Amino acid sequence: PTGLNSDADKISFHPYFSYKDLLGFAALLTALASLALFSPNLLGDPDNFTPANPLVTPPHIKPEWY
Template identity: 85%
Template sequence: PLLKIANDMVVDLPTPSNISAWWNFGSLLGLCLVAQILTGLFLAMHYTSDISTAFSSVLIFLHETGSNNPIGLNSNTDKISFHSYFSYKHLVGFAVLLTALTALALFSPNLLGDPDNFTPANPLVTPAHIKP
């Protein structure tokens, strides 16, 4: 099955019109191409397994120790909830930012633009900084 994958990849590659996929397989270029494709597949499978193992070990560590708070309290009666305070503060800040950006975009869209964009272009005169 790996040769079939390599053959399908070689056939799909753009080549000059006088070089066919069958001629390409017989040349040194074709062998190097197959070796590169197979090496890439092997490395992709190799590193994907290592990365998934690393992430799963982090998840197992978080599941064992818990990531809820630094003190390690498990009962909700000993905890102080700040959710209502910072959520309200973030919503108000987001609303102010959204209002300011909307007002800027709707009422003065050219305020932050470059002044050179408003000079009319003269198609008969080539700018001096453009050299042939």
């Protein structure tokens, strides 16, 4: 009806969604950074990682006369 302001229950588009996107990006970046810094082995492929044994020389470093 005429006389009622229809914009009273609306929020402006730009600030709400911009801040929501920035907050989501910051939360995602914080989660990924904390995962990468505190437990980096969760992100890697376990088949490509073998712990080094300091008492054994790797085969690709041994000289030919061994």
